[in-house]
Amino acid sequence: MNYNIVQDKNRIFLKDMDDFEPKHIFECGQAFRWKLEEDGSYTVIAFNRVLNVKKEDKDIILSNTNLEDFNNIWYDYFDLGRDYGEIKKELSKDPILKEAIEYGDGIRILNQEPFETIISFIISANNQIPRIKRSIELISQYYGEKILHCNYTDTFCHPEGREESYEYYGFPTPEKLSKINPEDLREKCKVGFRDKRIVETSKIIANKEIVLDNIFNMNRQEGKELLMTLPGVGPKVSDCILLFAFNKDDAFPVDVWVKRVMEHFYLKEDTNVNI
DNA sequence: GTCCAGGCTTTCC
DNA sequence: GGAAAGCCTGGA
DSSP: OEEEEETTTEEEEEEEEOOOOOOHHSSSSOOOOOOOOTTTEEEEETTTTEEEEETTEEEEEEOOOOOHHIIIIHHHHHTTTOOOOOOOOHHHSSSSHHHHHHHHTTOOOOOHHHHHHHHHHHHTTTHHHHHHHHHHHHHHHHHHHHEEESSSTTTTSTTTOOOOOEEEEOOHHHHHHHHHHHHHHHHHHGGGGGHHHHHHHHHHHHHHOOOOOGGGSOOOHHHHHTTTTTTTOOOHHHHHHHHTTTTOOOOOOOOOHHHHHHHIIOOTTTTOOOO
């Protein structure tokens, strides 16, 4: 990984950054709160902060942050300690994966906040991405804390076309979500039949019947068994949580699309499979 | 004990 | 209208 870090006021420049394609990282479906801005940059609310990311030529620009947060939060969040070049080299030995890597070049696996990731993927069951994103946004607006975080005059802090009062909301805590009425959640946030699962899971975590931080020290199988005791968390959702929040790089979520792809390319190559 | 059909909210194609 | 990033329940 070769890049140079330069700080300028509230921005961090990652100069000559390889393997970092915002569109592929933020729109691949691993995270739901990244918003595409008119200038092509992306804004997210995470870790009680608002961050904007823009790619200019070979540089990545992180706005509304500082070196301390970069070192303590964003370095790990963006998985910057992992050498994706080496991974690509290894996987490219397979011709099909080689083509897939070229198609999705610059993708990275984020390390997201555990609780928000758990609720997000409970919502993802039998659902569609636009709806998932909307529900998470609504949950944040109704039950999350407002984030006052922009003291600068950057365009992304005062974007054109948005109301002056545009506000950012963090994802609520387990304590907060554990106390709401499932019917309220369903009506306001359009989560459908997942309402009780969300509240019940929040209760278990708020009561510390399950301590999420302990999962960092477990292996994939131990973590999976524990997560699957939560209502709404089955085999697929638990693998998503382990991969996207707990840094378990051996977790391999198989959804209907992955299943179709695997069957098409690796299991039934000589048969006519509808995909 | 395992297996699996049916049900579940709501929106989007 | 049918499908959609699965999970849960109950019966065989």
